[in-house]
Amino acid sequence: MKTFILYIESAPDEIRVAILILSLALLWNAENLTADYNKWQHARRNALFILTAAPVQFLLGTAFVAAFDWNQQHYYGMLNWFSFKGSLLAEFFTTFILLDFFEYVYHILMHKYRFLWKFHIVHHSDPVVDVSSTLREHPGETCIRLLFTLLWVVICGAAFWAVLIRQFVQIISNVLAHSNLRLPVKVDRIVGWLFITPNLHHVHHHDKQPFSDTNFGDVLSIWDRMFGTFARLDAQQIQFGIDTIACPEELSRFDRLLMIPFKSMESSQTDAGQMVAESKF
Ligand SMILES: [Zn+2]
Numbered sequence: 001m002k003t004f005i006l007y008i009e010s011a012p013d014e015i016r017v018a019i020l021i022l023s024l025a026l027l028w029n030a031e032n033l034t035a036d037y038n039k040w041q042h043a044r045r046n047a048l049f050i051l052t053a054a055p056v057q058f059l060l061g062t063a064f065v066a067a068f069d070w071n072q073q074h075y076y077g078m079l080n081w082f083s084f085k086g087s088l089l090a091e092f093f094t095t096f097i098l099l100d101f102f103e104y105v106y107h108i109l110m111h112k113y114r115f116l117w118k119f120h121i122v123h124h125s126d127p128v129v130d131v132s133s134t135l136r137e138h139p140g141e142t143c144i145r146l147l148f149t150l151l152w153v154v155i156c157g158a159a160f161w162a163v164l165i166r167q168f169v170q171i172i173s174n175v176l177a178h179s180n181l182r183l184p185v186k187v188d189r190i191v192g193w194l195f196i197t198p199n200l201h202h203v204h205h206h207d208k209q210p211f212s213d214t215n216f217g218d219v220l221s222i223w224d225r226m227f228g229t230f231a232r233l234d235a236q237q238i239q240f241g242i243d244t245i246a247c248p249e250e251l252s253r254f255d256r257l258l259m260i261p262f263k264s265m266e267s268s269q270t271d272a273g274q275m276v277a278e279s280k281f
């Protein structure tokens with residue numbers, strides 16, 4: 001285990017990129033069997049977000065290194081409350097569960113606050129959901145997400161190796177969740193008890209509330225069950241996208257997608273206190 005951790009720590013970026021490319025490629029080929037839209041055109045547009053995410057990830061990478069160093073020197077963070085008695089597995093699973101819960105909280109905040117939602121809406125604006133949708137993230141959201149993760153890492157006092165292994169699991173899970181391959185209903189009922197499946201994440205991408213405000217989980221679905229945000233919806237009833245974006249041209253050009261957070265929006269609160277954003281393009 002220690003040798004594995006040393007290996008992980010020495011070549012993290014290469015492994016992460018390799019896992020992302022491999023999982024995207026494998027599912028991309030499987031998806032082709034069922035696609036009834038222009039997959040290449042759709043993927044090309046979403047892949048452009050790699051170009052805007054890369055500099056943000058590069059810049060914040062140094063902040064992560066500083067945070068891990070600081071944690072190591074100061075023994076700060078929630079994980080120091082636990083006694084793992086040298087068990088790296090126990091330390092990993094505790095880190096995993098804490099970070100997954102924080103990701104759930106982060107995702108809810110992205111939906112509830114208008115300033116954050118204006119960035120997250122770019123991900124939700126995809127009119128079809130497939131593995132390439134995993135890449136569709138506004139660079140503003142990439143920055144916000146990484147800053148949140150940085151905060152969580154410091155609050156948890158998480159070890160570098162544990163965060164990296166969690167990221168590998170997270171990448172595979174996120175690509176799978178966006179795949180247009182759905183699990184058979186019976187299998188989904190079992191797997192969905194613990195994990196966010198494609199069937200469950202598709203509900204989150206439904207174009208209307210309250211379904212777009214459900215299934216916020218990242219890897220685990222247990223938080224949605226615990227806090228009452230879990231929902232199921234039949235595939236035939238799911239319509240991807242955002243019902244408040246009336247202008248389809250906004251969704252077909254990369255430069256216009258980047259401008260979405262900076263356009264004016266009107267918002268109002270429903271009786272349930274949920275934010276309904278109406279785009280005025
Ligand atoms: Zn969302």
Ligand SMILES: [Zn+2]
Nearest residue numbers: 123178201205
């Ligand atoms: Zn998504």
